[in-house]
Amino acid sequence: MRAVTAIRLVAMREVRQRVRSRFFLIVVGITALAVAAAVIVLPKLLDRTDEPPIYKIGLVGESTSALEQALTAAAKASAASVDLQRITNVEAAETGILRGDLDAALVDGEELVIGPDTRRALQVLVSVAVQQVRFLDKLDAAGLSQAQTSALLAPSEKLQVRELGDKSGGLSQADELFTIGGVVVMLMAIILYGAAVLTGVVVEKSSRVVEVLLATLRPWHLLAGKLIGIGLLGLGQVLLLVVVGVVAALATDAIDLSATTLAAAGSALLWFVLGYSLYSVFFATVGALITRQEDAEGAALPVVLVANASLMFSMFATLADPEGIVLRVGSQIPLVAPFAMPVRAGLGVVEVWEIVLAVILMLGTIYGAVMFAGRLYAGSILSIGARVKLTDAWKSSDL
Amino acid sequence: MGLELRNATKHYGDLRALDDVSFTVEAGRILGFLGPNGAGKTTAMRAVFGLVRLDRGEVAWNGVRLKPDQLLRFGYMPETRGLYRKMTVRDQLVYLAQLHGLSSREAAEATDRWLEELGVLDRGDHKVETLSHGNQQKVQLAAALVHDPEVLVLDEPFSGLDPIGVETMEDIIRSRAAEGATVLFSSHQLDLVEGLVDDVVVISKGRVVLEGAIDEVRERTTFRRLDVEVESSNGSWSPNVDGVEVTARQNGLVRLQVGPDVDLEAVLKSANDAGRVTRFSYQPPSLSEIFVKAVQG
Secondary structure (H helix, E strand, C coil): CCHHHHHHHHHHHHHHHHHCCHHHHHHHHHHHHHHHHHHHHHHHHCCCCCCCCEEEEEEECCCCHHHHHHHHHHHHHCCCEEEEEEECCHHHHHHHHHHCCCCEEEECCCEEEECCCCCHHHHHHHHHHHHHHHHHHHHHHCCCCHHHHHHHHCCCCCCCCCCCCCCCCCCCHHHHHHHHHHHHHHHHHHHHHHHHHHHHHHHHHHCCHHHHHHCCCCHHHHHHHHHHHHHHHHHHHHHHHHHHHHHHHHHCCCCCCCHHHHHHHHHHHHHHHHHHHHHHHHHHHHHHHECCHHHHHHHHHHHHHHHHHHHHHHHHHHHHCCCCHHHHHHCCCCCCHHHHHHHHHHCCCCCHHHHHHHHHHHHHHHHHHHHHHHHHHHHHCCCCCCECCHHHHHHCCCC | CCEEEEEEEEEECCEEEEEEEEEEECCCCEEEEECCCCCCHHHHHHHHCCCCCCCEEEEEECCEECCHHHHHHEEEECCCCCCCCCCEHHHHHHHHHHHCCCCHHHHHHHHHHHHHHCCCHHHCCCEHHHCCHHHHHHHHHHHHHCCCCCEEEECCCCCCCCHHHHHHHHHHHHHHHHCCCEEEEEECCHHHHCCCCCEEEEEECCEEEEEEEHHHHHHHCCCEEEEEEECCCCCCCCCCCCCEEEEEEECCEEEEEECCCCCHHHHHHHHHHHCCEEEEEEECCCHHHHHHHHHHC
């Protein structure tokens, strides 16, 4: 039988058996819903910096329409708006602030009461307005006519603003959230499907069906078929999550369907395939080294830890400096790349040559891992003791 | 011609599992591969499928070194039974048949045919783990047979079977051989295989100690069995003749092992002197006697 036929049969069995499992379908459904919910709900929980804030200010005691006008004008000038509310006494205003119903309260036009979370911008805004009213009062007291006052206050030419630095690809909180969320999903997918490979290997070994299979299949047919079959399912699920995420984001206007978004989605799929390929080979090998299912968790731990550490590194390096040398170098390390590269692509801070280099390094490492781990797999898959020693597996590679 | 092991040698550390083992299963014949536990039977059978890499020697099929593709026409029942427990019986057999090169349609047809033959057609859509032990054994056998192999290698096929299961297994082995299949099976239940095998190979501590057609092996043995019952002696009678050895006494029966040219007249006379002789039976040794003699040297 040709190797391709054998591998295809093994892969098909993996896909068919899992797709038929109700548990698998439920997990896929729940994760898709979770991603959609996260995309729709999370941005609403975030303080969206690009939306004009509305400050709720309580006015206690004496207050003039001039002050109210000044507050409104000052807010408008700083691209915000105010919601002015009459409050009967200071106690009520304080309660309102502490409960979060009010952002601040102005007492008799003299005293500004603020809460622990009140923004500095609001303090500035109110003091500007109050200063302006007091200034007008002084002008009035100095005996200037209405016309003179108006002339003094007529808007002069608007201040010219010049911004330094290139803000293209600038990171909104939403962008960061989507990127980090995406990479966490990536880690989960790699571990979930890697663990499925491990379990599959242990099931075949512990049930001894592997001896029946290897009477016709070569070990690498069985290994390759299993990795490809489970990998295709994983890719299908990641694709589904990406589509659900992008559609939900577009539907709620959380993101624009920009080139960066598409590149990030494509990058997520590419790095899932590469990351899964590398990690699942290790999962398969540790699976072959043990015999009993209850040992699976312990055996998987080193691989899971490496994956988690790689993710942590990617996240902290990104938070520290998304364009820094640490992340740029780290994202070339094959075990880290599946987590770091999608972050950089999601933030639009990666260059094409870096992607190409990382992919080449990754493919080389996968090849080496398949050769190395494949031999350990073949050397240990038929042994039945408690746990196979690495050196024994390497030496006794009978197949 | 047929399936050959040639000078098969395999060490596990200091343990010599196979020591220059050579024998041939002639095409279309049934060979019983016998030996005590740990003699190397399983290692030899695994070597046929390349599951054990021999230190030296090779496996040949019809005179030439066995190629991996030819294994597709082989059926194997390993000593440690193994199936996917969560897979249905039918899916499992179809999958295994396809791995042996059958198309999906051929595989489905063969699966149903074998399930019917083994009387488990109604279990086709059940998961293996829900089946009784006996039915799981049948599915395991079906897994070895589903692609109608030319060569059947069965490691301890009778272990764990009830008498009806044993009979079914014997019938299938016979009918496969009658249709031209070559059968190699191992066993340590010698009374079961006695009436089934054409040829035997006895292996002990990794070495072949006896081989040949079963009738020939019996003929070649240098001893015979003589059962004698003497009334009123309570089985305490002993013959006083050279070359005669008592091997067992049970319920008044005295079992003797005698050389081929023993003076039977003298033995009978000795028995007659002790009392009335109610049984005097001279016959070739049983397979297990031959086995014990061969293994113990």
